[in-house]
Amino acid sequence: MHILITAGTGTIGRRLVQHLIQHGHLVTVVSRQPYKPASLPAMINFARWDGTSVEGWGHLVEEVDAIVNLAGAGIADARWSEERKKELFDSRVNAGKAIVEAVRAAENKPKVLIQASAVGYYGPQQDEIITEATGPANDFLAALCQQWEASSQPVEDMGVRRVIIRSGVVLDMKGGALPRMVMPFRFFAGGPVGSGRQWFSWVHHHDEVNAIRFLIENDSARGPVNLTAPNPLKNRDFAKALGRVMKRPALAPVPSVVLKILFGEMSSTLLTGQRVVPERLQELGYEFKFPEAKMALEDVLA
Numbered sequence: 001m002h003i004l005i006t007a008g009t010g011t012i013g014r015r016l017v018q019h020l021i022q023h024g025h026l027v028t029v030v031s032r033q034p035y036k037p038a039s040l041p042a043m044i045n046f047a048r049w050d051g052t053s054v055e056g057w058g059h060l061v062e063e064v065d066a067i068v069n070l071a072g073a074g075i076a077d078a079r080w081s082e083e084r085k086k087e088l089f090d091s092r093v094n095a096g097k098a099i100v101e102a103v104r105a106a107e108n109k110p111k112v113l114i115q116a117s118a119v120g121y122y123g124p125q126q127d128e129i130i131t132e133a134t135g136p137a138n139d140f141l142a143a144l145c146q147q148w149e150a151s152s153q154p155v156e157d158m159g160v161r162r163v164i165i166r167s168g169v170v171l172d173m174k175g176g177a178l179p180r181m182v183m184p185f186r187f188f189a190g191g192p193v194g195s196g197r198q199w200f201s202w203v204h205h206h207d208e209v210n211a212i213r214f215l216i217e218n219d220s221a222r223g224p225v226n227l228t229a230p231n232p233l234k235n236r237d238f239a240k241a242l243g244r245v246m247k248r249p250a251l252a253p254v255p256s257v258v259l260k261i262l263f264g265e266m267s268s269t270l271l272t273g274q275r276v277v278p279e280r281l282q283e284l285g286y287e288f289k290f291p292e293a294k295m296a297l298e299d300v301l302a
Helices: 011-022 058-063 082-105 140-150 153-158 178-186 205-217 235-246 256-271 279-283 293-300
Strands: 002-006 026-031 045-048 066-069 112-118 161-167 169-171 202-204 223-227
Touching: 002 011, 002 058, 011 026, 011 205, 026 058, 058 082, 066 082, 066 205, 082 112, 082 140, 082 153, 112 140, 112 205, 153 161, 161 205, 169 178, 169 205, 169 293, 178 235, 202 205, 202 293, 205 223, 205 279, 223 279, 235 293
Parallel strands: 002 026, 002 066, 026 045, 066 112, 112 161, 161 223, 169 202
Antiparallel strands: none
16 A cells, blocks of 8 residues: 655654555655655655645645544643644644645545544543543543544545544653653652552554554544553553563652643643553454553563
């Protein structure tokens, strides 16, 4: 298949590009970077875009079988000022609208669109098991995810199969949250965050990209799919697992007040959580390579 990836130069995007090529697919990357990064394989096609329009790349949709839309400014890259919140919304919604415009203009439309989202859709939860049938919350992240998902919905009316991947925290030492989580453990100062009782829904980077390919290739897949490992942990238990793998204690909790001072409103994402399970993904027959946190961390930190 020929697969177009938006934001294919990010941490997940680069891994997905490599994975798809290894499995015999042709890949085109569209990115806001002005040039093709050296880290991407030589054989991929590359096009620059502004993140808001179809200029310079929209015609490529005529040639592809699938689109993976990963575009969106990083949630944890900066404090959530009003300006930053607007950027988080605009970068996602404008990208989705541009994809809809490109698909609408294409005579030969792609068969499937994989639309990125996140477990933030479900908002803060207690011990309830969260599946794809659980409704959205009404906080900032939930509103962001709802608009992110809705931005590309019109392609369904054009006959394009659409899958929404609600990802948990992707365990990857090349980017994302894990390098920041590991740092205090290196100095024997690691431990749970806040009370440690909040649930932590995670996924190994291999299962993240492998599941995306699985969903592209599986014609039965459509609608929301939780992309998390089947065994979420409470934050304190994840900290213990990380400490065991790193041979460090996990006894130094990070007080809630410190996180609120450092991160402001964004600290809520660290102090609350959801017990998300990948019910739909498993129903479709996907088998996780890393279903348990300890084995995932051993692999990622090897």
